[in-house]
Structures are given as C-alpha cells and as structure tokens.
Amino acid sequence: MTHQIQLHSFDGGIHPAENKQQSTRTPIRPAPLPALLTLPLGQHIGAPAVPCVAVGERVLKGQLVAHADGFVSVPLHAPTSGTVVAIEDRPVPHDSGLTALCLIIEPDGQEQWIEHQSLLDELGVTSLEDIAASDLVERIRGCGIAGMGGAGFPTAVKLAVKRDDNGNSPINTLIINGAECEPYITADDMLMRERADEVIHGIRVLLHILGAQRCLVGIEDNKPEAIAALNNACQSLDQSSQISIVAIPTKYPSGGEKQLIQILTGEEVPSGGIPANLGIVCQNVGTASAIYRAVYHGEPLISRITTVTGDAVSDPGNWDVMLGTPASHLLQLSGYQPQPLPRVIMGGPMMGFTLPDDSLPLVKTSNCLLAPSVTEMPVNEAAMACIRCGMCTLACPAQLLPQQLYWFSKAEEFDKAEQHNLFDCIECGACSYVCPSQIPLVQYYRHAKGAIREERAAHQKSEQARERFERRLARQEREAAEKEAKRKARAEAAALAAANKKAAAAAENSASATPAASGGSSSSPVAAALTSPALEKLQKQLTAAQTAISKTKEKLSAAQQALSAGDEDQQTKVAALESALVKAQTRMKDLAKDIAAEKKALKAQPAAATDTAAGPDKGDPNSPERLQRKWETAQARLDAAIKRLEEAKAQGLDTVAALETGIVKQQQRVDEAKAAWQAVTGAPVATNTDSTEPSSQSSAEADAVRKKIRAAQDRLNKAQERLAMAREQQLDTVDALTLGVNKQQDKLNALTQQLAELEQTASQTTTTSGTD
Amino acid sequence: MALMTLSSPHAHGNNSTQKVMLTVTLATLPGLAVMTALFGFGTLINVVLAALFAIATEALILRIRQRPVMFFLKDNSALLTGVLIGLALPPLAPWWITLVATAFAIIFAKQLYGGMGNNPFNPAMIGYALVLISFPLQMTTNWALSSQMGASVAGLGDALSVIFAGGSADAFSGATPLDTYKHLISNKTATEVLTDTTFNGWLNGGWEWVNLAFLAGGLVLLWRRIITWHIPVAMLAGLSLCSLILGWDADMYTPASLHLLSGATMLGAFFIATDPVSAATTPLGKLIYGAGIGILLYIIRTWGSYPDAVAFAVLLMNFAAPFIDAYTQPRTYGHAKANRGLKKPEAK
Numbered sequence A: 001m002t003h004q005i006q007l008h009s010f011d012g013g014i015h016p017a018e019n020k021q022q023s024t025r026t027p028i029r030p031a032p033l034p035a036l037l038t039l040p041l042g043q044h045i046g047a048p049a050v051p052c053v054a055v056g057e058r059v060l061k062g063q064l065v066a067h068a069d070g071f072v073s074v075p076l077h078a079p080t081s082g083t084v085v086a087i088e089d090r091p092v093p094h095d096s097g098l099t100a101l102c103l104i105i106e107p108d109g110q111e112q113w114i115e116h117q118s119l120l121d122e123l124g125v126t127s128l129e130d131i132a133a134s135d136l137v138e139r140i141r142g143c144g145i146a147g148m149g150g151a152g153f154p155t156a157v158k159l160a161v162k163r164d165d166n167g168n169s170p171i172n173t174l175i176i177n178g179a180e181c182e183p184y185i186t187a188d189d190m191l192m193r194e195r196a197d198e199v200i201h202g203i204r205v206l207l208h209i210l211g212a213q214r215c216l217v218g219i220e221d222n223k224p225e226a227i228a229a230l231n232n233a234c235q236s237l238d239q240s241s242q243i244s245i246v247a248i249p250t251k252y253p254s255g256g257e258k259q260l261i262q263i264l265t266g267e268e269v270p271s272g273g274i275p276a277n278l279g280i281v282c283q284n285v286g287t288a289s290a291i292y293r294a295v296y297h298g299e300p301l302i303s304r305i306t307t308v309t310g311d312a313v314s315d316p317g318n319w320d321v322m323l324g325t326p327a328s329h330l331l332q333l334s335g336y337q338p339q340p341l342p343r344v345i346m347g348g349p350m351m352g353f354t355l356p357d358d359s360l361p362l363v364k365t366s367n368c369l370l371a372p373s374v375t376e377m378p379v380n381e382a383a384m385a386c387i388r389c390g391m392c393t394l395a396c397p398a399q400l401l402p403q404q405l406y407w408f409s410k411a412e413e414f415d416k417a418e419q420h421n422l423f424d425c426i427e428c429g430a431c432s433y434v435c436p437s438q439i440p441l442v443q444y445y446r447h448a449k450g451a452i453r454e455e456r457a458a459h460q461k462s463e464q465a466r467e468r469f470e471r472r473l474a475r476q477e478r479e480a481a482e483k484e485a486k487r488k489a490r491a492e493a494a495a496l497a498a499a500n501k502k503a504a505a506a507a508e509n510s511a512s513a514t515p516a517a518s519g520g521s522s523s524s525p526v527a528a529a530l531t532s533p534a535l536e537k538l539q540k541q542l543t544a545a546q547t548a549i550s551k552t553k554e555k556l557s558a559a560q561q562a563l564s565a566g567d568e569d570q571q572t573k574v575a576a577l578e579s580a581l582v583k584a585q586t587r588m589k590d591l592a593k594d595i596a597a598e599k600k601a602l603k604a605q606p607a608a609a610t611d612t613a614a615g616p617d618k619g620d621p622n623s624p625e626r627l628q629r630k631w632e633t634a635q636a637r638l639d640a641a642i643k644r645l646e647e648a649k650a651q652g653l654d655t656v657a658a659l660e661t662g663i664v665k666q667q668q669r670v671d672e673a674k675a676a677w678q679a680v681t682g683a684p685v686a687t688n689t690d691s692t693e694p695s696s697q698s699s700a701e702a703d704a705v706r707k708k709i710r711a712a713q714d715r716l717n718k719a720q721e722r723l724a725m726a727r728e729q730q731l732d733t734v735d736a737l738t739l740g741v742n743k744q745q746d747k748l749n750a751l752t753q754q755l756a757e758l759e760q761t762a763s764q765t766t767t768t769s770g771t772d
Numbered sequence B: 001m002a003l004m005t006l007s008s009p010h011a012h013g014n015n016s017t018q019k020v021m022l023t024v025t026l027a028t029l030p031g032l033a034v035m036t037a038l039f040g041f042g043t044l045i046n047v048v049l050a051a052l053f054a055i056a057t058e059a060l061i062l063r064i065r066q067r068p069v070m071f072f073l074k075d076n077s078a079l080l081t082g083v084l085i086g087l088a089l090p091p092l093a094p095w096w097i098t099l100v101a102t103a104f105a106i107i108f109a110k111q112l113y114g115g116m117g118n119n120p121f122n123p124a125m126i127g128y129a130l131v132l133i134s135f136p137l138q139m140t141t142n143w144a145l146s147s148q149m150g151a152s153v154a155g156l157g158d159a160l161s162v163i164f165a166g167g168s169a170d171a172f173s174g175a176t177p178l179d180t181y182k183h184l185i186s187n188k189t190a191t192e193v194l195t196d197t198t199f200n201g202w203l204n205g206g207w208e209w210v211n212l213a214f215l216a217g218g219l220v221l222l223w224r225r226i227i228t229w230h231i232p233v234a235m236l237a238g239l240s241l242c243s244l245i246l247g248w249d250a251d252m253y254t255p256a257s258l259h260l261l262s263g264a265t266m267l268g269a270f271f272i273a274t275d276p277v278s279a280a281t282t283p284l285g286k287l288i289y290g291a292g293i294g295i296l297l298y299i300i301r302t303w304g305s306y307p308d309a310v311a312f313a314v315l316l317m318n319f320a321a322p323f324i325d326a327y328t329q330p331r332t333y334g335h336a337k338a339n340r341g342l343k344k345p346e347a348k
C-alpha cells in the first residue's frame, strides 16, 4: 500500500552511473550444480558454525551440517544432497583475504531433500498469528538465516526483542531495505519483481515477531517494476495495511542502514548505538524472503540470488545459486571473457572487495559478482596531492570531514582522527569517488581504524601488565618484610638455644664437645638449607596456586559450555574467569621463580660457608673474590675494546686513535686489578698455612663457575619468561624459544655439575686441612 | 584463476585535479579579455609571462627536490598560480617584478612547504604581497589607465617597451579608482570626485566591466561545482555590509558600489579567496573565512595605505583557516552535537 510518508534526506551522497539495466533484462535463472560446493563455516558475523557431520558422510539437501556456536552465530545446511569430501581450511571470500575452515560437499545430482515442513503444519495451527514469536525466532535461527544485504548479522539475534510485562514491544517500526543503492547490483530488484509475495509474507512474519505497528519498505525510485510488484502483493496479502512501499530518491548510499532510517523517519541512529534504540529494526528484502521460506516451507537458507554483471561477462543477469558455488562457475555460466588485469568484485563497485581468486565460493552475503573490463573501471591512477577542495566533505553522508580524516590518518595522528569521528565513517566510498586527486581515502580510514583498534588492545594489555607488575612488587615487599621478621625470630631463637646449650653444657660440665667449633658453625647453615621455612612457605603457596588454577579451569570450562549452549550472560563470566586464570598462572610462575631463587640462595649458603672457611669475608672490598671479579670485568672490557678497535680499523673509521688510547688505559687498569688480586690472594695463601695452593685455586675457579651459573640461571629465567609469554599469545616463536630454553637448561646443568665437582675437591681440601 | 586485488571503491567519478585547475584557469579568461581590452596588452603580457615563469620555476624546484616533474606539472596548479599573479599585478609592471613575484610564490610559498596541497598560504598572494611591499612605487603607480578614463591605451609596442625595456609608463598609467576616490573624498563631495579624469563621470572608470567579467567566470566555477557559494557570498556580504554601515555617506567614504565593482574584489572573491588549499574547508568555516576576508578587505582599504587589500585580507585569513576548521566541524550523523577544536572529547 502506498502511504503518504514524509520523506527526509541525508546530507551528501553521490550519483554514480547506475549500470543496472544490463542485469535486469533476463529473469532470475537457477544456476546448475557445480562439481563441488565449498561452504565456509563463518558466513555471518559472529562465531563460525561447528561441523556436525563427518568426512565421507552422505548428506541430504537442507540437512544441518554445522550447528551454531553460541548465541551470535548461525547454523549451516547442505545446499544439495551429496557427500562431505573434506573439512579443511580454504581461502574464503572476505576482504581480509584469509583462509578459514570450510566444509566441502560433492553433489550427487539427486537433489534429495531432507524432510521439512511449514511451521504452521508442524504446530498444527492455521494462521501465523497463532504462533508464538519465540517459536518463529527459533525457526529462523534454526534455518541459518543471516542478513543478506551484505553484513550477514544473524537475523534471529536482531529479532530477539524483549517485550515489557504488558506484552508491548519496544519496536514500533520495521524497515525493509530494498534500496539497493550500489551501482550494478540488481539481486534485490529482481527478487522484489519476481518474488514480491514471498517478501510480503516474510514481512508479515517479521511484523508479528516484533509486534511493530508499521513497516516501511524503502526502494529507490529507479526500480519502478519492483515498487509496482510489491504494491500488488500488498493489496492481496496485507489486509491490515501496515506495510508501506516507499519510493525514495535515487542517491548513493541511501541503502546504508543509517541513511535509510534517516530518509524514512528523519531520525538518526545514535553514534555507537543500534536502530533498536530508536524503536526500529531494519531487515533486507532478501532476508524477508528467506524468512518466508523458512517459516512456510521449512527450507533453510541454502541458496540466494546473485547478480553477475560487468563488461567482462557477455550474458549478465541474476542467478538463483546454491551457497558454496565457486565464483568461476557463475562467471562461466554468464559468458566470462578473459581480461587483461582481470578483476572480480564481490559486492558492488563502491563497497565490494576484489576476490584474490575466482575459485572462491559464494556465501550468504554475496549479492553480486562484478567482473569489469579495464576500460569500464580503470585501475586507480596514482593519487595526486589533496588540494583541500572539500568535494569529499560535500559527498560524505555521515557529515564527516573526509579530508581532515585523511590528513590525520596519513600523519598517523590517530587521536585527532578519532576526535573527528573516524569511527562514524561507514566506509561508503563516496568521498573517494568524488576526490579529484584520486586519493584512496577509504583505504586510509581502514588503516587508521585498524591501527587504533590495535593500539587500544595493546594499551589494555600494557595496563594489565603494569597492574601485574605492581602487584608483584607489593608482594615481594611484603614477603621481604615477612622474611626479615622470621629471620629476627630465628636469630632470637638461635640465641636462646645457644644460651640454653651453653647452660646445658655448663651443667653437664663436659669439656670434650665432639663437634669442633668450626664444624658446628658450618653445619648449622646446612641444616637451615634443608628446612628453610621461607622455602616451605613458598612451596605451600605454589600448591595453593596450583589448586586455584585447576579450580578456575573447571569453572571456566563449565561457563564455556553454558555459553555455547546459548546463555549469553556467561560471556562476561567467561571473560572474568579467563583473566582470573591468567592471573593465577602468572602468580604461579612468579612463585616458581621465587622458589627457584630461594633454592639457589640456600644452595649458595653451604658454598658461602666454605668461602668463609677458606678466606676473608665476602663483604670485604679487598676480598680476593671481589678483586678477581674486578680484574675479570676489566679484562672483558679490554677484550671488547680491542674487538671494537679491530672493527674500526677494518672499516677505516676515524675513531681508531681514540680507541687505541682507551685500550692502553684499559690495559693498565687490567694490570692493576690483576696485581691487586695477586697481592691479596698471595697474602692469605701465604699466611694461611693450612690451606694449600690448589685449594685457593679451586675456590677461585668455583667462584667463576658460580658466577657463570648465576648468569646462566638469569638467562634461563628470562628465556622461560619469554617462552611463557609467547605461549600465552600463541606466537609462532614458541618452538624456537623452547629450543633456546632447553639449551640454556643444558648449559646450566653442565655448569652446576662442574661446580659440584669443584666443591667436592674444595671440601676435600678443607677437610684435609681441617683434620690437620 | 588468480585475480587482481584492489581496495574499494572501484568506481571513480571523472573529476581530476588537472581538470579543476584548468577550469579555474579558463574561467579567468573573460576577466583577462576585458582587462586587455580596457588597459591594453600589458595584462596579457604579464599573464603569459607569469605563467611561463611559474611553470619553469616549478619544474626546476621539482627537479631539485627529485620529484617526478611531469607528474606534478600536469596538475596545472603552477599555471593557475602564474595566471593569478599576472592578473593581480599592475598591467605595466616591469618584467622583473613579475619574475620575483612568481618565483617567490612557487619556491617559498609552495614548494618549500612541501608542494601542492601543503602550503598554508595562497602562493599567488604571497608573491603579490612581497612585490607590493618591496617595490611600492612600481606597484602602485603603474596601473594602466583604462580606455574609459579618456586616456589612450598602451598599444602592444608601448606595453612591450614599458615591461621589458624599462620605458616610461607615465603616459598610460595612473592611480586606480579606489585609490583616487579615497584620496579625493577627504576634501571634495562625491559629485566633484566623479569629475576627476579617473572616473570621467563613470563611477568605476571601466573597472566594473573587469569585475563583472570575473563574476561571470566565478559563476561558471559555481556551476561546474568547482567552488561552493560560501566563500564568495560571505566575502561580498561582509564587504557590502561594512561599506553600507560604515561608509553609507558617499561624501565621506568610498561607496559600496565602488568597493564591490572596483579593484580586485571579484577576482578575489571567486578566484583567490576560494583557493582550496589555503582556505577553510568546512561549510560553516567557509562562511566565517569569507566574511573575515570581506571585513578585513574593507578595513585595510579604508584605513590602510595600500590601494587594494585583497592579498593582505586573504593572507590574514589563511592564518586562521586551520583554526576555523577545527572549530566548525559539522555535527556528524548520530551525534547530538558537533565536536569543537582538536582536543578529544573526554566524556564518552
């Protein structure tokens, strides 16, 4: 019914050559079966479907082959009867050019349908009004219907509106998008001309589900046949005259959801909001027809109408084509002529994307295959400088300043781009179309949007990392304080014990204390090493963390199950659990590190004890150990300097002279350090008659090895950390890092062994000297 | 079959920067023709000279900057800059003035900023302002007399000799009507002023034809959608309002008709103020920018010491253009109100 609707208009917009008449000369033709059908599991927005058939299984036409994965997802059905020959990654038609899991079916040519029936028959009712909205939505969900206008948003999700207690719907207007403003595409036009009844039936289902008072069907006035056909259909099918067929002025992009809503209602969808905020639900005519088939015939979405057009095909037209049909099949049917610089655009010339290969399949959203010749759509010339002519501003339907967005995106001044509402850009391409300098503006916007999204994600991550770091610092401080307190307590206890012992000894009056004083002092730290309370505590904490992790994991998997079963509230819970899990895991890692450190420290204690026994105190700056280290670092610096000098010489740099003086100086330093070390080590060796030459040497050697061990341990820790991070983020460096970690571990083991041997000899010497 | 992949949109309008620049250049032709008819060959020679200098300088600099010379030259922007300078200079200005103005415009005002599209100031007006300040004598007294001022127009030979050989232009030149009126009105009445030879009874001494011709060219630009109405209309409105409110008494101030139809008013409104690169670009911004030029034009003409003021008015507003743009962003679809300035809105 044509009602008097007050039309509004949107700012900007362009009038590109329509080029629609080529493909409307012939009626819609059914496309014959191809040899293979390739069904990507994600043909919609949301989680990809999950296959529920096995390779080699025979499937019937309309049989469910993959079920929806969660609420925002749709199932997939076999477009014809045949055999599943593979389930594997294949390139899919998506502007990112990625591969994704696909189900490949070899048709048997029998077109054998699975049992299906109208929802009315199934429920034994006679009229649509007798069916509950939820049953209809379930049917639509089960039939795998996703928006067929281009985006592919699961239709059932849009239809799941919550009514208030009185049964009133928040939706008052249903808008059906039949604008089809993109040049060349005529799939919706032909559908409306030939299947107007289906569209109107579908609309009535939608009206019933939504409880909306009215439906506005917006069609550009360059489609008079479609408008007439729908009006006719309305006369017989729309007794309540809720449906208005509205002819709108032809202007690109009037078919953009936001623009169409503005034209028909004068209202604007709030930025970042959805039409439902205005009490509006928007659906495409193709979707309406698919809903009719699902409800009245029980046919799932397994085919669609696709326009094949462009100068490269001799027989342009519309095909009723099974999902999964390769583009090449349709192109051949339409008489494709090989082209220089061949291009096939899926979608229209303004917003479509080029296919990397013509073997890619058609999906639920593929409304057009456009194969232009080079003369028809010249390959973009090199962009010239922006002359700030402002033509883009005049063309932008979103009232943005495309020129400013371009300058900001180009200069990577993303904050300014955001401030200029970059994210309200609908990527319609009107600005690029009019730009006299041929600047690929939309490409810049996509890049900027991508970069900003990445930045946001990275920022979030670094925030988390910062928090984690701060938490760790706090914990370390706390633990240090605890340790200190424990140490004090221990010292007091030890003092008390010593006093007790003394008292006991005095009481017993035993002069012959078997364990030598030196033996007592060296054995007590060893005993402490075996029973360090700090270590015990850490280990306890570790076990606690491990149990916490396994519990969280359990909870997480339960929540995930609930989520996949359709409980949307679980979404946040899953996210929270996941982050909790990550946190727990990091804590465990930290703990493990602390334990390792503690163990190392404990291991070092006996060594320190031997040190104390063997030579002067470690804290003494003139201790041989210190001096030796000094000497070694000086030597290392010298080596590095010499190396640099060689390089400089080889490259003929003018730093040679400077380096040479530096080296001479460094050499002096090395000599001094060496002399100092020798002087010191010589003296104690000379004074300490008990100790012999080899022992001091071996202790020095042991020190060196110990140092190496420390370094190796450090390196190992770092490598492990990096590996863990890579695992967490699923980077492809995991293998390489694992290898590195193993190597480090080996080195460390070798060093530890060396140290152990050295210590053994050293202790042997000390024992011998002790028993002397 | 592997296919070529390109980013959307795949269709493109048939507009191009070359075309835009060329159309603007061509739209100056009526004005150029009228000027040549009224003032003799001086203007034509200047325009050709300036265009050649501009293209040569641009080529040279592109060469030095190692940019593809032909690719950038074919955008016709240097041609347009040259033509505008040629039109703005006095018809009998010596050749080296043209050279200095053009070279400065191309080298300093355009290429040193990064070339096409990156210059914050209108190059032609920078070049013009430079020579106006540096050589005030040649710039203010060399305006050829128009045939309507009762003087004999410089012929081709005379013009060549004045421009290239340093011949005397005294016989053919004088002050412009704007300048004359301003000076004479201080001690005469409007009727008396109009008896001066510059006016010879006509209010504008032939300049109205020049301005009407540029107006016609400007309308062509509007019709071809190369410019929008905002800047010219705002500028002319600003100028008219000022002269109507402040200069309503023709016996005391230059009247609005003389402001609108004399000097470089129409050339400025449609060809210079609208230079896209250096102008404001938002719809509201263009209105503010244009009005600003109109008001400044009136102020400098009335109280300044230069005979005309288009160059200074435009350059001053060029300064403000980026700021104006930032504060006149349109309200984007789906937003309750427009963003202002360059700071990010905090509350989201």
Ligand code: SF4
Pocket (backbone or CB within 6 Å): A385, A386, A387, A388, A389, A390, A391, A392, A393, A402, A403, A406, A431, A434, A435, A436, A437, A438, A439, A441
């Ligand atoms: S249309 Fe192109 S050249 Fe003109 S302002 Fe926009 S981006 Fe710049």
Ligand code: SF4
Pocket (backbone or CB within 6 Å): A395, A396, A397, A398, A399, A400, A401, A402, A424, A425, A426, A427, A428, A429, A430, A431, A432, A441, A442
């Ligand atoms: S692509 Fe974005 S900026 Fe360009 S016209 Fe469309 S909405 Fe405006």
